[in-house]
Amino acid sequence: MTDSPISNALATRDNGPGALVAQHRGDIELVMPSHMQKRVGAWIRTTQGLLRRDEKLLKAAQNDPGQFMAVLLDAARLGLEPGTEQYYLVPRWNNKKRHTEVTGVRGYQGEIELMYRAGAVSSVIVEVVYENDQFEYRPGRDERPLHEIDWDAEDRGKLRLAYAYAVMKDGATSKVVVLNRGHIAKARAKSDSADKDWSPWNTDTEAMWLKTAAHRLTKWVPTSAEYIREQLRAHADVAAEQVLATAALPQPLLEDDEVVEGEFVDEDEVA
Known part of the structure; x- marks a missing residue:
């Protein structure tokens, strides 16, 4: 008896990248x-849905399942949603392997999420400026950019700038990052x-203009991984200082302030 087309389809599906994701749930x-x-269940189902909807992504995952899982584990480690503006899943041609494979690209929403998760900021602002917008920012004079948009305009013109800054928990403003077309072109050129x-x-x-500005901001604002490491290191330093301080304190006398005096013993008197 030969297998039916439905059985063959199920077998193919069960052995494919979608099943691989489920197998690596742990x-x-x-x-x-x-x-x-x-x-984690919803995270996995979302990833499987991406594979069903995107044939190019599915093919790339089939070409190199190991690379596909490495990308997913990177997204999982960061706590970002794959296939969204937090973390793009992109089929990319690999010249050495001579086939497409899945690569991960952190999106601007992912960069922002990591900043919020660190717990040091109260808000993160990442915006693009179009030619017909009004934008003004002078470092040293202005704490934050002034960006005015005519929301009734049917055409805001071409992309002109991207900027990003964060408001810290204490109310202070982080460094303001402003990128022009030249900066964006250099960032784009680094992508193969x-x-x-x-x-x-x-x-x-x-979104990629926004991502470039957000990524540049991470040099000035802590993200979750580095912030947690710094916090742990700070706690460890405090604990070490407390141990050293305790060791340096004068040792207390014995109970009832009793002092035990030493006594020299003449070796000749010892039997």
């Missing part, structure tokens, strides 16, 4: 931040897939 959950672990039709640089240009 590994994915292990590297996820604790606040994400409760929804920017000229491909499927690249986020072409499918979601504004």
Whole structure:
């Protein structure tokens, strides 16, 4: 008896990348931040849905399942949603392997999420400026940019600038990052897939301008991983100082302030 087309389809599906994601649920959950672990099932189903909807992504995952899982584990470790503006899943041509493979690209929402998660900021502002917008910012004079938009305008013109800054928990403003077209062009040039039709640089240009500004801001604002490490290091330093301080204190006398005096013993008197 031969297998039916439906049985063959199920077998193919069960052996494909979608099934691989489910099989590695334990590994994915292990590297996820604790606040994400409760929804690991939804995270996996979302990823499987992406594969069903995008044939190019599915093919790339089939070409190199190991690379595909490495990308997913990176997204899971960061606590970001794959296939969203937090973390893009992109099929990219690998010249050495001569096939497409899945690569991960952190999006601007992902960069912002990591800043918020660190707990040092109260808000993060990342925006793009179009030619017909009004934008003014002078470092040393202005604490924050002044950006005015005519929301009734049908056409705001071409992309002109991208900027980002954070308001810290104490109310202070972080460094303000402002990038022009030249800065964006240099960032784009570093991407070996920017000229491909499927690249986020072409499918979601504004988002990539935002991502570039947000990523540049991470040099001045702590993100979750580094902030947690600094906090742990600070706690360890405080604990070490407390131990040293305790060791340096004068040792207390014995109970009832009793002092035990030493006595020399003549060796000749010892039997």
